[in-house]
Amino acid sequence: MTSQVRYTASETEQLLRHALDSTTRLTKGRLATELGVAPARISEGLSGEWKLGGDKREKLIEKYGQPRGKRGRYVEAETSESISDFLQYEQEISRKRHLETILGALTDPGFLQEIAGHIIKPDREDFSGIPPVLTSRKASQTLENVEQFFLSPEFAEWLEAIRIGHQQLCKAKVSAEHFQDYFRASTFYDIDQVAELTFPIGRPEPPSDHGLKDHADRYGLAFQHINGLDLAALGAAFLSLQDEKHYRAAGLKKPISLAKPPRRKALVENKEFVLTGDSVWQEQGRFNSPKIGQPFTEAGVFRIPLKHPHQVLSPTFERQRNLEVPSSVKRFDWNLDYWTTYRVELFLNQDCNYALVIELGTDHGPFIANDLHLAERTILIPKISGRHVIEQLNDLRDWLGMEELPETSIKENIALAGGYIPGAEIL
Template sequence: MEQLTKHDTTLWVNHAITYFKSIGKTQKDMAKLLGIEESRLSEMKGGSGLISQNLMAKIVEYCGAPRRNPGRYEEVELYNDLQHFFDNFKSISVNRFYRKLQKLIKNDDIYSQLLDAVSPHELHYKADKETIEAMLNELFISEEFLDKCEKYSKVLLTTVGYDERPIEDFQWCNIDEAGCRILSIAGLIIKDFDSFRLLYLFSKLFSANLGFKFCNDTPLNLQPEVPSEPVILTGKCILIMKRGSLESTIINSAFFDLIGKKKSGIQLSEYRGLKLKSEQYMPDYWQEVRCELYLSDNMNYHFLIHLSPTYIGESADIDDDSGNPLKWRGDVGPDDRLIIIRNVNSLSLYQKIEEIRKWFGLPDDSLFELKQEIAKAGGYVPGARVLL
């Protein structure tokens, strides 16, 4: 459990004191009932000392839980520093891609479809499963298959814009005696372009030297996942920055490095009759990004960054008819990422905002409206003379 802030300690203790006063009890009575010394209670009133989980449970039992100011609940990736988030963003994106591929292999239906799509005629994907898996492992080190993957990679890296012909014309296959388009390598028969493209994606996992093998239960040498934590954002939203069309930004640089800028090159139209969402197999490709800046009641600044593979809808609370754009929130989809950078130093706030704008691919801004909002909320505006 994260240690309570000084403000939280004061909030909990004063809540309990107020309750005991309302029923005609003194602080001495309260200390005795809660099992703590009265001197310790006085310290905690000023925010000193710690409130244990046991003491919090007793306060809730006797007094109910204290009420905070209204807030926004989300489950987010939590960072203490913006630069740390930027420095790790690309490696986390790559890690997320590898984990998607690993998850596909663990899905029995999808895995069976993959084995069926490459099985030679004399083998059955269920009865000869181990044999086919061994052949797959050999496929990913065969010179012929690696050469095909390298050529396809060049097509993806050099094809931009709306021209689909280089993708459609790529010679992934051979023509067999019956005139069918197949690719026969390492004893396997790859029966359609989508199967080849899926195997091409798995070649990225093989080449990453993570210890990946088909039919191998040994854990991959992957980075830990970034956990999502439940948070409540309190205070006021004083700035919203957003942008769609992220094709030219560094936000999608991990995708560009892995695949190239031709997103359609690895989108599977139909995979052996089994429909896969692009989010199941494709590296993160963000279509829209949004950032909100919150000024808390304790005068702390927090960034909320929202990344989505689709359009981010916006909505306001049902009882808010002010029309103020700062009251609107981005609707969170199931494949979105939410990131919070907490406790941003007020002296470096404008610098951090410019760094985020640059990351978004937005131009520099004077932040005049932001400074107005900070002043309205009673915050500190560096360089502004306060007239009293």
């Protein structure tokens, strides 16, 4: 079947010119005959008025080779139409990024195997602390039970109670130890007592027979290898993705299933680019206050009221969880976006317009120096009008928290690179 893909005007021009320059014997007419197009198409392609289809592109490359590109800087980045678009939609993008993180975990085979292995009821009493490795079939059956457990009215009642307790803990600014104790105890106290648990929390007297652990037993599940923090995080995320608003936002046609995880697509796409323009300005610094992203929904997360406001509960499958110590399990981190540093670089393109690269990163962590920018996210604005570049950079300056834009220095660099400076007289 013939490809219907159309390539860009600049790529068409580049390929046609490369073919014509490869030999003096090749004329526009002969090239048109080889491609099976009208002779006028070649002139139109050279002037940007016609674009090659995929089959013709491959024919050109097969016979005349790929034209050599220009030297430049390689970036893999999200794209935005303009600086104003980037600023306007930044919080919306952060929600998509968070949703993509959650979805990535809940559709990952290894992660799902971990859930099943940690929550299945063992055949006999097990004190090893090591969850069983399940066959694919057994894991799938267990995940079906987990789904039914999460969808049960008793789990919904527990989750609502734990939210009330969680809000009270946040307001009281309790220690990490109290936070952990509360979530641990919430699984074995009667569900109707969970919202009002007080410290210090001991074992219920008399022993509970209407707790979450008792309810889980009816589904063939147990909590020997999983903690209440993980249960809350998993249940909240799973139930949020039963809501049509959220599963549609995730690109799914129906509520998410753990037993039959759906195929997913990227919600925030990164593309590859080579920037061939001249670098005319770059700046690196720290935000006056961190830029904090948004969760895909507040109902889908439990915030951790400790050091950093971007932290939310992430399943780690650690039996004894210490929230004050960074988890050794880094496979899936459900925290929100958190940016403390930035680096921006402006490039003058061949058409006298501009491309801007924005890097966002962090300088927090046990092995990161305070003055180090560790890029974790890159955004590219591929085309900024030369007439409005300073104006748009000033919009970005406000967001970055810079006191002023070094306009004179930028204009000097633009002039040295042969760029256009609105209002400047050329002598």
